[in-house]
Amino acid sequence: MKAFAALYHELDASTSNLAKQAALQRYLREADAADAAWAVYFLAGGKPRQLVPVKLLRLLAQEAAGLPEWLFDESYDAVGDLAETIALLLPPPTDAHDLGLAAWVEQHLLPLRDAAKNTPDELPDRLRAQWRQLAPEERLVYFKLITGAFRVGVSKLQVTQALAAVGGIDAKRVAQRLMGYTHIGGRPRADDYQALIAPESGSEQEQKTSGQPYPFFLAHPFNLPLEQFDAVLGPPSDWIVEWKWDGIRAQLVKRAGAAWVWSRGEELVTERFPELATLGEALPDGTVLDGEIVVWREGRVQPFAELQKRIGRKTLGAKLLRDIPVVLLAYDILEWEGRDLRALPQSQRRVLLDELVARMDHPSLLPSPVLAGADWPDLARQREAARAMGVEGMMLKRRDAQYGVGRTKDVGVWWKWKIDPxxxxxxxxxxxxxxxxxxxxxxxxxxxxxxxxxxxxxxxxxxxxxxxxxxxxxxxxxxxxxxxxxxxxxxxxxxxxxxxxxxxxxxxxxxxxxxxxxxxxxxxxxxxxxxxxxxxxxxxxxxxxxxxxxx
The missing domain is CATH 2.40.50.140 (Nucleic acid-binding proteins)
Known part of the structure; x- marks a missing residue:
């Protein structure tokens, strides 16, 4: 825990990407694999479910500091961050510990959630006993993790690059391995970390039984004046043009008889969209589709506000599923018959996708329509209908583009040509x-x-x-x-x-x-x-x- 806290403060204090990269690599090389597994989880954006009610934390911290409520509130107001406020106000530690990050998370932090539900009367004493062991610099990280507010100035890309450097492997391979690693229910172990930095092997590309998605290929904004399109993009015939849908980007994975639905945020959302899980079960094994989850009613996409009515529900009754039906508007196929298709040109992947959608003829699977235009002004005129259709604009995808990793242009490019807000x-x-x-x-x-x-x-x-x-x-x-x-x-x-x-x-x-x-x-x-x-x-x-x- 001490080493991870020191890394947090080093990252937080620096604005240099080189210095942050050096600190990440140094920690990963020196840390125990079990500690590194959790460090990568948190640094790459993973957050466990809420462990302790924030109201209780505030009350206990206020009591421990011996402050009236108004003064605690003033302190919080001045600091602007609850975790930092509590860490600053608590009295000095009276005990000590020698536990690493993994031991703290698994033995102390995660059990707090069950304690809050099953033995709430014991929770205050457990919390007090924990923070009495922590040095002031550790307490900040501890409370950041408990409150779900852990953020430090590194991106998932920087974590990916650090892992690639430590393992001596391609960063794109690490990005693939990291998919799903930060799922909210994740419990990374030492073996999981070792798998992130292990040497590449041909067998891992098969993924015949894994529900792991591929890293999403992301588009770049395109905002040039229309008169520059021909010079910069060439003719529309070089591009596959589609609507930019306003839904939830997702991958539908079918392998080994099981189906998974992953959001772009690497959240497993299969249970939230049972009709897509049913669709996944009907797909052939070894299939991965990329597309947009949208509410589809009366032959058209519905506003995102309709989709939000489903996102926040813990239970999905028959009436809700009937009133707010969703479909996957598919616009890419990344795997077919267990074979990774990402290196194929966009145009070939699109042909395979359209053939699959037609063959499936499933009500929850629709193709994202390909738009045609004589020239860019023609497409611009069509784009004027975007708002009335409930879409954000158009997507421009090079016909020869491979499916890249993240927001890159090294193997092709996607542009998002959005309407003005x-x-x-x-x-x-x-x-x-x-x-x-x-x-x-x-x-x-x-x-x-x-x-x-x-x-x-x-x-x-x-x-x-x-x-x-x-x-x-x-x-x-x-x-x-x-x-x-x-x-x-x-x-x-x-x-x-x-x-x-x-x-x-x-x-x-x-x-x-x-x-x-x-x-x-x-x-x-x-x-x-x-x-x-x-x-x-x-x-x-x-x-x-x-x-x-x-x-």
Whole structure:
């Protein structure tokens, strides 16, 4: 645990990618394999299910520190991170330990979840006994893991590169092996880590009984003016053009008589989509499809908000499955008859996919249509219908492209040609401190629009969206200063501010919502620009938002 805590602080303190890479490789080379297995899990983005109720942690930490609730809340407000606040406030340790990361996770952390359910009266004493053994620098990591807030400035790609360097193997092979490693129910062991860095063998490529998916090939944004398309892309005939669907990217894997559905986030979601599990059972063994999970009703894709109604449900009743049916809109085949097809050209894979979909004739499996256009202006005209269809734009896939690993261009390229976002001018009314390097700044904002037209005396600002991205560091520092000067009230870490700031807010989609006070939910909101030229009174209204709703 001490070594992993030291690695965390070294990574957190550095902005140099070279220094972070050196620290990762040094730790992996020196750590016990069981510890390294868990370190890779956490560093690559793995998070166990919530171990302890946050409310209980706050209460116990407040008691241990001997602070009144208001002072603890003020401390949390000043620090901006609960794990760091608790680690700073607890009294010094009275015991010691010599356990590694794996022992701490398996013997102490993971059992907390069962204790919280089965013996909740014993949980406070177990927690106190644990943190009495931990040095201050270990406590921060400990509480980050318990609260599910473990983040440090390394990407999964950097972890992949470090593993490749330690094992002396191709990073793409490591990326393949890492697929599914960070699943929420994962329990990595020493053997799992050794398998990540083991020498390559021909047999591992067969994967005849494994449910492991392939690393997803990701698209690059394409935003050039239409008049430059021919010069940069060549003719449309060089490309396979499809709609960019607004659903959940997924791979459907069928091997050894079993089926798995994996999301792009490497979450196993088979149980959430039983109709796709049934589809998987009907597929031939040794088949892996790449596509988009969407709600399909009345012969067309439905808004993402419909899909969200299923994502958050723990149980899926017959009525829900009947009212919100999903399909897989397949756009690639990565494995067929147990053979890895990723090195084949996109055009050949598409032919094989279309043949399979036609042969299957399954109601839960549909092909993502291939679009045709005489030239790029023709396709641009077709793209204008994207929003009405509930799609985000178009995908452009080189006909000769292989299926790469991640967002690369070394074996071919996919472009996403998205439509411009919807936008409104909204007023900042609440602010909260950010996380990581923004923990000292108010960088997470809640925005509102007016609930009535200009001139209506009793109109109010109605919150409808939260956003934290889109501003430069300099702009964020200026906004932070204004928030501190215009704060009206505090609700824990949230500040209510005098409405003085207007921003153009962009978002990808909009739908009606009974869960939001405004009656409207927007998708992927972000700040497009700070409207310093616009007074608050001229911000947009709920009626403006409602006019953007799809018919």
């Amino acid at each position: 919807l936008s409104v001018d909204a007023v900042l009314i609440y602010a909260q401190r950010g996380h990581g390097r923004r923990a000292s700044l108010f960088s997470d904002y809640t925005f509102a629009v007016w609930d009535g037209p200009p001139g209506q005396e009793d109109r109010r600002l109605m919150p409808f969206a939260k956003a934290y991205s889109g501003l430069t560091d300099a702009e964020m520092a200026r906004v932070d200063a204004i928030i501190r000067k215009t704060t009206v009230e505090s609700f824990g870490p949230v500040k209510s501010v005098k409405p003085t700031l207007v921003f153009e807010l962009g978002f990808e989609g909009i739908a009606r919502s009974t869960r939001h006070k405004s009656g409207i939910a927007v998708r992927f909101p972000r700040m497009l620009r700070w409207r310093e030229d616009k007074p608050v009174e001229e911000a947009d209204t709920l009626q403006t938002l409602a006019a953007l709703l799809p018919a």
